[in-house]
Amino acid sequence: MSAPTTLQFTLSPQSTQKVHEALVCLSKFSEFISLEARRNKLCLSALNSTKSAYGAVHLTANKFFDSYQYLSQNGNEEARFSCRLQAKALLSVFRQRYLDSKEKPNSIDRCEFQVDDDPSRPECRILVRLIYTHGVLKTYKLTYEDVDSMHAVFDRESADNNWTISSSLLKSYMEHFGPKAEQLDISSENGRAAFTSFTEKLIDGKEILKQPLQTSISLDTTDFEHFNVTSGTHVAISLKDFRAITLHADTLGEPVHADYSSPGRALQVHYGRDGMQCEFTLMTTPDTRGTQQHRAVVASAPQPRSRASTRQPSAAPSGYTAPRSSVSKQPTTSAVEQEGEEDYGLGMDMGIDMPPPPVPSQHISSQPQPLQPLLPKRPQSTHPPPRPPSPPLPNHASASKPLFLTYASSSSSSEHSGDEDELARGLEEFHDLVGWDTAGRAAGAPQVVAKDVELEEGALRGGRRRKTKRVVDDDEDEGNAGRKETMGTEGIAPTQTSLVKGLFD
Amino acid sequence: MRFKTSVRNISTFIKLTSCLTPISKTCWLRLSEDEVRFVIHRGDHGTQVWATVSIGTLFDEYRITSANSNIINLEVPLSLLHRALRSCSAAVDAVLRLTKRASDGVPILCLTITTSISTLVTQEIPVRVLSAASVEGLREPEIGEADANICLPPLTQVRAIAERMMKLSSAGNDGKLILAANWKGEFLMRLEGGEMVKVESRWRDLQNPVTEDSDQQQDLSDEEASRFKQVRVDGREWVRLLKVGVLARKCVACFVEGRALVVYVWLTEEGDRDETVLTYYMASYSA
Known part of the structure; x- marks a missing residue:
């Protein structure tokens, strides 16, 4: 049982404004925002419900904050504190009003943020105090969930396509896209680059007029500050995600960098300024309008299971033959190799535990979801895992089906056997491509933590932890209602390890 | 059936579409050799709108051919047309033409906008081509002298x-x-x-x-x-x-x-x- 951890920091009005802008952007990905504090930095992150997009904003302790203090009990340099908050709640605290002129009564002098992780108190609390220039003090108390944050692992080394462009230019391009456009294809050929929106829904007859506007922006690659992309490469990402990122990048006014390799692998967008580093990892798909064939071929190809091949581009669509020598070069210092291993385990585990017939997808509705039950905290131990962490909740298709499956999967899967196959494929495909740094360690051995030792012993802390079993029951009750979002995030919750233990050990 | 023109007067075109969008989702666009007509006619008791403008009001280098006495009738989604035209606000040049979408052959009005020397924006608006017979019965109401x-x-x-x-x-x-x-x-x-x-x-x-x-x-x-x-x-x-x-x-x-x-x-x-x-x-x- 860990002792209280204290995090405390102060923000200037400018920094508070920047936090607000970052939260606005992250809240477009998920209704929950994870906060992770370390000795020298704070990270705000969000993972979307289908786990196809992840955003993180890293704030450097000595540059972004007026003061920053994180005290871990055991004095461990690598210790971290992580929790999850409702985006709405955070946004209501960090509202847009801080840069008002000093004359106005509603401009703030500073913002103080404090986390007391006191196990003797029944609830986890965050205290935010806004000190106004005219002496008004506003105090907000927020409840947080004790959830480990996840980080997408992205290996920039192996992303051999990259470009940099002015954020204001990019924003002006985005303004041409209609509100209903779904996906964005990024391509280049012969010194021209193109951003093209498209939709995969095929509508015929009279409905044709209800299709979204299809917009293409073609520009000279010299309009980029830097452009190094293999000619003919196409990758598609969610336009909504990209638009959110573009809008945020423009508030910082810094150039936007993008790194990617090939369709079906992740793309990372990053930019930063004054101690704020933002990175967004987005899953890409090929533009499937003319390439359905490729997906089918890939899907039916046997997947090598040997560990050596897990990082090989076996799942990459065969129609795309971008040079990938750097992928197989097995970086030794980066996290990728280790993460690959760990993810492989993760994927395997999910594949095995996944019971058959998944709930039909029409059960998925987008009801608002209640606050999640508090989840047990994992001890800061560094044992090698008894088994890999965080398999998603079994018997729920809404958690597992969209998991790591690329957008195009539904169209290519029809001619194949069952959902299970598709699922397994999806998983393999995915963990082959994007890793999750669940343990939050970018380097060193895969240190997956036995999260539920306490729970197994029935040692619930201070009444604020709920039994895992209860969590599961809740989810079964809600199962048919299909809370997509809940399940998506549930899937990553560390608690679920104990469930798997209980059911399958 | 061919239609291609450059858009001369973006602001009037945008004003027109923004006057039509609140009334209906789609409109009937009748293109002929000497005029352009926008019509909202929903068959029920709803408001009808008829607007006829000369070619030169909106277009330049206007070219149209069709088997139906060089008349083309289209059903156009107004909000998309309006949205696409808004991309033209900073345009150096804008060309509108009727074509088929490469991916699935759906007829589209394709608006190609040059915003700077090197940047080209293409907006594809799905449309429905209406047969001459289907619009034959649509006539502008005759009201007579007003009271x-x-x-x-x-x-x-x-x-x-x-x-x-x-x-x-x-x-x-x-x-x-x-x-x-x-x-x-x-x-x-x-x-x-x-x-x-x-x-x-x-x-x-x-x-x-x-x-x-x-x-x-x-x-x-x-x-x-x-x-x-x-x-x-x-x-x-x-x-x-x-x-x-x-x-x-x-x-x-x-x-x-x-x-x-x-x-x-x-x-x-x-x-x-x-x-x-x-x-x-x-x-x-x-x-």
Whole structure:
């Protein structure tokens, strides 16, 4: 049982404004925002419900904050504190009003943020105090969930396509896209680059007029500050995600960098300024309008299971033959190799535990979801895992089906056997491509933590932890209602390890 | 069937589409060798809009050919067209043409916009090609001579009041408003909500324009001139029509007592070479 951890920091009005802008952007990905504090930095992150997009904003302790203090009990340099908050709640605290002129009564002098992780108190609390220039003090108390944050692992080394462009230019391009456009294809050929929106829904007859506007922006690659992309490469990402990122990048006014390799692998967008580093990892798909064939071929190809091949581009669509020598070069210092291993385990585990017939997808509705039950905290131990962490909740298709499956999967899967196959494929495909740094360690051995030792012993802390079993029951009750979002995030919750233990050990 | 033109007058084109979007989701676009016509005609009692403009008002280097006497009839989604045109605001050059989408052969109006020397924006608007037979029966309504003509007061002002009236209309009323005008420069708008509510707004000192070669006002007795000629229109449709207020340079309403209201909206100043007028037809409901 860990002792209280204290995090405390102060923000200037400018920094508070920047936090607000970052939260606005992250809240477009998920209704929950994870906060992770370390000795020298704070990270705000969000993972979307289908786990196809992840955003993180890293704030450097000595540059972004007026003061920053994180005290871990055991004095461990690598210790971290992580929790999850409702985006709405955070946004209501960090509202847009801080840069008002000093004359106005509603401009703030500073913002103080404090986390007391006191196990003797029944609830986890965050205290935010806004000190106004005219002496008004506003105090907000927020409840947080004790959830480990996840980080997408992205290996920039192996992303051999990259470009940099002015954020204001990019924003002006985005303004041409209609509100209903779904996906964005990024391509280049012969010194021209193109951003093209498209939709995969095929509508015929009279409905044709209800299709979204299809917009293409073609520009000279010299309009980029830097452009190094293999000619003919196409990758598609969610336009909504990209638009959110573009809008945020423009508030910082810094150039936007993008790194990617090939369709079906992740793309990372990053930019930063004054101690704020933002990175967004987005899953890409090929533009499937003319390439359905490729997906089918890939899907039916046997997947090598040997560990050596897990990082090989076996799942990459065969129609795309971008040079990938750097992928197989097995970086030794980066996290990728280790993460690959760990993810492989993760994927395997999910594949095995996944019971058959998944709930039909029409059960998925987008009801608002209640606050999640508090989840047990994992001890800061560094044992090698008894088994890999965080398999998603079994018997729920809404958690597992969209998991790591690329957008195009539904169209290519029809001619194949069952959902299970598709699922397994999806998983393999995915963990082959994007890793999750669940343990939050970018380097060193895969240190997956036995999260539920306490729970197994029935040692619930201070009444604020709920039994895992209860969590599961809740989810079964809600199962048919299909809370997509809940399940998506549930899937990553560390608690679920104990469930798997209980059911399958 | 070929159609290709460069867009000469983006601002008028955008004004046109923004006047049409509140009324309907799609419109019938009739392109011919000498004019462009935008029509909203939904077959029911809803507002009809007819707007005919000369080619030169909107386009330049206009080329059209078709087997149907060089006439092309399209059904166009208005919000998409409007959205696409907005991309042209900073355009150096914009070209509109009818083509088929490469991926699935859907007919599209393709708007290619050059925003700077090196940047090209392409907006593809899905459209439906209408056969000559399917639009044959659609004719502009013939209303005859109006019983009263009046220049409407600023539409934004009228709309604010109309919206307020509509909020009161829920009880004992079917969402209809009474509009009336006389030859003494007066216009009124009234809500009669059964026993519960009765609201009326009156404007005075407005102009009564007369149609050329007409004897409308000639031999009216003073009593007849001050008598209000009224119509009863759908309030929601009226509020939607009034959204054009921001763009209207001038707006004349013609009352055909008990039958119809015809509203002419000028998007350009009077005497402008590219005069653009929209005509809205609203049916009058019996009480």
